[in-house]
Amino acid sequence: MSSFSWLPTLNKEYGLEISPSAIRSFGDGHIHQTFLIETKSAKLILQRFNNLVFRFPERISQNHAILIDQIKSEELPYILPLPIPNLAGELFTFIDEAYFRISPFVSGKCVNEIENPHLAYLAAKAFALFIKAGIHIPASEFQEAIPGFHDLELRYNQLLEALKNTKRILSGELKELVEFYLGQKDLVDQYLSWKEKLPLRLTHSDTKINNLIFADDFSKVNAVIDLDTLMAGYVYYDFGDLVRTVACTEGEGSKDWEKINVDNAKYNALLEGFLEVGNGVFTEEEINSLSFGGLMMTCIMGFRFLADYLKGNIYYTIHYEEQNLHRAKNQMYLLKGLRELVK
Template identity: 55%
Template sequence: MQYFPWLKPIQAAYQRSFSSVKPLGSGHIHQTFKISAGTDLFVLQEFNVKVFEHPERISFNQQLVLKGLIGKNLPFALPLPIPNREGQLFTAVNDSIFRLSPYVAGVCLDEVEQIQEARLAAEAFAGFIVACSSIDATLLQDTIPGFNNLELRFQQLKDAYANTQREVVGELKGLVDFYLGQESLVREYTGWIQRLPLRVTHNDTKINNLIFSSDRQRVEAVIDLDTIMAGYAFYDFGDLVRTVACTQPESSTNWEKIGVDRVKFEALWKGFLKGGKGVLTAEEIASLPFGGKMMTCIMGFRFLADYLNGNSYYKIHYEEQNLDRAKNHMLLLQALEDLNFHP
């Protein structure tokens, strides 16, 4: 077995003997390994504290969820970190921190290929909210402060516009005017959050944050649980709409092809209602279509603000990419406004 300087301390921390250690996946945030310990399989991650500056908050939230789910029979796995011998979810080795999680076999998808996959995805993410519904969401800590706060992101866009070094003319001026003209959407957001119950939400409901069975007939696990925070049901439904029901990826510049796949949208709707049955209130259900618009708008705010700030946050492959992403989301938001979906 290849030598890793952290191997012996990790084995001691979890009181296990590893028989093999192999690199897993191609993620860019955490260095990840598939671990064999006899017949048991695990995922070991070296946690990137440069991306997530508050691992203690992530650990706190995940501990809260672990305790809240004791005795519950979930329809999918939730591979939260395994406590070490000291009961901690992170293990420090020199200047690095690690965590060990159960390995779940299956298939990760980068995009929905069959309508059923959209329905199953929505059902699973709503099922996560239901599973955590007995947990007091007010106890959760913000792992990324203001992550889905539309008011905050709107103000950040205003600040970026006021301080930009770019010449705001032409297409850029049109995009700035469009997004600064979304006050009514921001007001609608504040109205909803004043009325809706605070939930434990996943907050990053992309299709590749699920593990499907090899035949894609069921969801085996909900993964990527670092963004578990307090939020609203429409956050998780909305990000599904943004990433699954759009006819083009978020960086696409095929402007004429950007729109809403209504069949996928309705599959997400049916799946989310099925997964949330008995827990989601009537008002929460009524808020879900707004979630698609809100999550599309908030990403438009963020992409445009980053462009105005000189592309300091999102990774880009060419100078205008964040501008193009903002235009992409403007077109999707307009398509969602025109969808005329009535539950």
């Protein structure tokens, strides 16, 4: 990659004259290779797309094209840095067996966690505004970027399959976790019930705090980023993922079990931000479903972490053998806290 052998073709496809000296690695993303292009006239983001994680780049390209064409961007107080078409009008450029894309650079700050509940409020408001700005677009137009990504029934069945085929010995801590997560079947039933009642919407589907660019002084959101997961979903998906990743007293990797619970101030700030946008826009049932979102998104990650441990840690990157087990245990404590909060 250091030779940028693909650069001459990239320049030709976009009508640019980028030199290797204008390109440097950028950010700490784990999926795509990301570079900052900095010339005298412009700053751009260049990505070499990871089609091992996202196996259907054509779906993502189509989803982005719909968004570029139809979203009411004038209603958004921030930027959506969607890909810039090449000279052929395509959002991806295929060079040397790899997909590349260029998008606008947005200045500001990304953070992986927050202490201030006001930032939680700003984050929730930003993601709710994204749903609102695309609420007029028929959700059926969007393709699944990652099939079954937020399907709780599917993830429960995958856990059952992993349990059936595991080579792990079911005792102690592992036995306790398996029994706990098998006991969450009522959430699967609630998920299936909500599917019957709720309309599908355009959702971001990966509403982590580091998928926002804040202003340097953290007074506002400058951009919503990482739009590869956008697809048809339920409003509570986006609220729930925020709850799981923002409103926990400890990070996902914490093993301070007694400290893991719901941060009520952040939870209430998330709810305030989402409702400020959603009241009068989302249906009454969508509003009522929000509290289920935190339960469901925490449970689904617990299912996935535990299933991966049972299968021998084949999906998530680990730094020690029991890490996925401990991630599942972390989510168990958060889920217990959320059940107490919303009962």
